[in-house]
Amino acid sequence: MKWEQLQTRQPVVAKLLRHAVVRERLPHAYIFEGEDRSEQVSAASLLCRAFLCQKDAIDKPCGECSDCRRVESGNHPDVTSIKPDGQSIKKHQVERLQKEFTYKGMESVRKVYIIEEADLMTASAANSLLTFLEEPEGETLAILITSNLHFLLPTIVSRSQVLTFAPLSEVERQKVFQNEGETEVLAAIKARIREIPADIPEEERLTWIVHGRQVVIQLAEEVLLRPRQARLFLQEKWHVHFKDRNHIETGLDLILFWYRDVLYTKWNREDLAYPDQLERLRTEGLHRSELMLAANMKAVIEAKRYLSANVNPQLIMERLLFRIQEGS
Known part of the structure; x- marks a missing residue:
């Protein structure tokens, strides 16, 4: 991300950050809060580069x-990132960070740390x-990056200085991606899927979401045209691609x-x-009334709620399939 891109997406945030960089009056701590974590992470990387850059302000x-x-590649020795260890950020992670920062910077006197999902810190870690x-x-x-300030x-x-990242509409996000060179198809899906599961390697994420999208298209076709084979499709295609709860949640969004x-x-x-x-x-659309489609979407939303309540994913999908086929 560059300043011009951030200006297009988040003009208020871009103005405040760039002004602070030029005047060399950055506060010692920022909180980036908003719904789109990937955009906040990109902005954090931009700010890190500006903070550590060797050129004129x-x-x-x-x-x-x-x-x-090196900041852009994720390999700068004076930039430390913390993410949740399991379900939370624990005290020992913050203590390790504190110990790391007692040493002098490898490249300069400046050092940066980024804490993603900072709202997941335990009480002891936060203190x-x-x-x-x-x-x-x-x-x-x-x-500090958070969606729950x-x-x-x-x-x-x-x-800390709090900067709020205003949510863009799906149409606005799609235009941004298309202006950056994405095809209409990829821009449309990336604008709506806020986060791809973190366990998918960066280099495989595009392939994963494209294939997942195709699985959903095929599933919809099976449900409509070959309902008796739809359950088999779940076993042979759906569960193979959407393997765990985070994967399934993304898949449910695609169905929705x-x-x-x-x-x-x-x-x-x-x-x-x-x-x-x-x-x-x-x-x-010729085969489903508006009421049936509303019921289908409601069923998907309920499936997402059951998933977050740790109900068995296979049972969730089978029940969802039945409700979509029944249109109720």
């Missing part, structure tokens, strides 16, 4: 110096971080977008998640 980040390149925020070592920049300790929030698109085609709307499947969507 007005041109930071240059994108060419060794600091810029350890609070001490660290109150007494930062040297030229330190902290960036109210879950952070008020004392942590009060010692499918039936919403069917409804949208009945209303002659063009903001579709599956713009290349217009004929299939129209065909399905």
Whole structure:
């Protein structure tokens, strides 16, 4: 991400950050809060590059110096990232961070740490971080990323500058992706799927979501045209691709977008998640009333709720399949 891209997506955030960089008056801690974690992470990387860049302030980040390149590749020795260890960020992770920051920077006197999903810190981890925020070592920049600001300790929030990332509409996000060179099909699905499961390697994420999208298209076709084979399709295709709960949650979102698109085609709307499947969507629309489609979407939303309650995923999908076929 570059300043121009951040300006397009988040003009207020871009203005505040760039102004602070140019004036070299960055606070010691930021909280990035909003729904789109991937965008916040990209903005954090941009700020890290600007903070550590070797060029003049007005041109930071240059994108060419060794600091810029290593931050972008995720290999800078003076940038530390923390993510949840399982379901939470634990005290020992923050203590390890504190120990790391007692040493001098490998490349300069400046050091950065980024905490993703900061709202998942345990109480002891949050209190350890609070001490660290109150007494930062040297030229330190902290960036906490969260979608639930109210879950952070008020004392942590009060010692940080909060920047809110306003959510873009699906149409706006799609335009951004298309302006960055994505095809209409990929831009449409990326604009709607906020996060791809973290256990999918970065280099495989595009392939994974494209294949998952195709699995959902095929499942919808089986349910409509070959309902007796749909359960077999679940076993042979769906569960093979969407292997665990995080995967299934993304798959359920893709199903939800499918039936919403069917409804949208009945209303002659063009903001579709599956713009290349217009004929299939129209065909399905001929076989399903608006009430049936609303029921299908409700069934998907309920399936997501059962999934978060740790109900057996296979039972969830079989029940969802039955409800979609019944249209109730």
